[in-house]
Amino acid sequence: MSRHTPDPGVDTGESTDADQTPTTSPQRFAPGAVVASTFEELAPALPNEMADLRRKLTRWLGEFPLDPGSTHDITLATYEALANVAAHAYPDGHGWARLQATRAGDVVTVTVTDTGCGIPATRPKRPDIRTPGGRGLLLIDQVTDQSDITTGGRGTTVRMTWRPAALRDKNPA
Template structure:
């Protein structure tokens, strides 16, 4: 990734499903200086966050990824425009349901994750260890 600490942003096309293949390719490009495991974990976690924004919050507005200075993590931030809808800590998923495992994956892969809100937006973020 260019400069440590520099946030690289991915802008989403409006009115369509998120192009997950393009997002994964963009992430690989941004994280080319990290290891394969870090890239794979970041791809999986990011597609979960983007998919959640698409399915539950009228789509993702922006995706940012960066390596915070002085820390061994990749930070992913996904913005949407539905601040009143906040994801909650995952409960035990229903084994018969095809849904309900995304945030459990985020929690398992990340060292930490959370939600920040502001006027007209919400950011769901997660940090993935650099391995």
């Protein structure tokens, strides 16, 4: 199962595992210093660990000149994807979530990956007020410029992309 919300003006920055950079820890830099353009963490798929990943991502995003609305949308959608990993990916309760984020120019891309059971093909396409859950993926679609979800028996990857106005070059060459 794969789902894609297209936005032809957005480069998702997709790469292979061999192209991935090592894990970076967010930290405060002096004005004018170069901020790490990548962030990556691997954590057990437990609710408290997912909340910790959200806090780390928020600190990393704080190094960029993002408006509060963009930061909120990015952390909200990311936490929805992480919460889905903790709640659904590993029915036996044992597994991992990988959070990767990159900034390339005016594009922020966040990817949440697990190696769990995947999203069932039989799930309702739209949430019903009478059923619990099912709103996270809809919310992700609403607050991203582009989202791609690939799922199957070997796990799920949720790739979310934003082009926050605060990162756009005001004086294009």
